Amino acid sequence: AAVLHVAGARPNFPKAAPVIRALDRFGIRQRLIHTGQHYDERMSDVFFRQLGLREPDINLGVGSGSHASQTAAIMTHLEELLVADPPELTVIYGDVNSALAAALVATKLHIPVAHVEAGLRSFDRSMPEEVNRIVVDRVSDLLFATSPDAAVHLGNEGIAADRIYLVGNPMIDTLLDNLDRFDIAGIRAALALPDRYIVATLHRPANVDDPVDANDLVKAMHSVADQIPVILPLHPRGRSHLENAGLLSHRALRVVEPLGYIEFVSLVRGAAAVVTDSGGVQEETTMLGVPCLTLRPNTERPITITHGTNRLVSRAALAEVVASTLKAERPATWRTPPLWDGKAGERIAEVIAGELGL
Ligand code: UD1
Ligand code: UDP
Incomplete structure (x- = not known):
């Protein structure tokens, strides 16, 4: 397939759904690998059913474990698949161990990596996710930011501006789609x-x-x-x-x-x-x-x-x-963050299509 998505934990699924749907509209061939990081019906399957997400082509079934063992298991299985059938681009989501593992494997096989939800920083490295975010962004080729602050962090970390795309929030696409x-x-x-x-x-x-x-x-x-x-x-x-x-x-x-x-x-x-x-x-x-x-x-x-x-x-x-x-009264003053408009998936798909020369 031209584009390979790697997802594995609950928060990945509402982010991946609108991106996959938008890429479908470009007629891009896609595969979805589920790492198996989350595996309970209520942590995984229910999202596929409710969000109309395509069935994973493969489930690596890695399950739970320590950070090292879980990340390593995903890396080992994924490497075999990517060597056998390398995609043109790997897309990863968020800050979970599945994203970290996929980013490391793909980049070492010289397969470009697109990170959806790049640049978020808590500046608290006691959070495992913060370590994942930093490493993933460092090796990613296309960085899709959900908010202006995230794009700024990436710039501050020395990532070239032409690799950073402020596209809005695909998780919010899913929310708006289902209102x-x-x-x-x-x-x-x-x-x-x-x-x-x-x-x-x-x-x-x-x-x-x-x-x-x-x-x-x-x-x-x-x-x-x-x-x-x-x-x-x-x-x-x-x-x-x-x-x-x-x-x-x-x-x-x-x-x-x-x-x-x-x-x-x-x-x-x-x-x-x-x-x-x-x-x-x-x-x-x-x-x-x-x-x-x-x-x-x-x-x-x-x-x-x-x-x-x-x-x-x-x-x-x-x-x-x-x-x-x-x-208190319900907050009346809140504003919708810029570009949280239900079109993030489309923006991401357009950039990816351009990257693939379509
Ligand atoms: C993971 C992510 C975290 C994210 C959360 C979303 C990492 C490092 N952490 O944390 O960023 O916010 O998912 O939900 O990737 N378990 C089950 N059934 C399942 C999955 C997990 O019982 O389907 C239990 C197991 O005991 C497992 C524990 O939950 O050891 C933790 O699962 P794990 O995927 O390692 O981390 P999360 O805490 O879910
Ligand atoms: N969510 C859900 N059922 C629940 C709890 C959360 O569908 O019982 C959804 C929630 O709406 C959001 C996603 O799961 O879309 C967030 O995942 P989680 O809180 O597990 O991860 P985090 O965002 O903290 O990484």
């Missing part, structure tokens, strides 16, 4: 939720991997549930730590399995506020105008703060910030 499928009343009824509730998601290692932090986090989440019902579709990572720390013992905090994309964004759209440590959810709430409280000391997506509805908050301050957020 009329987000059914607030339907999801409230399905989950027997009241009109006012908070949605939470938690999966960052810095929040859930350490049992002591997990205790603090559970206390903070319980202090939210003291004020308003909380629904928490819980990522598998850290689940046992949080449960051991007593997460399930509050009547107003409901933990459910990870939700499908349509159900999840419906829930977010109807929420009084969101508490999260996700990257993508900071962007989706910004687009929907739903207040977002991000349980992290920093964000690689500062535009969600300067333009959007996002705010960084510590575990210790969470209860108070939730109280003030619930009292």
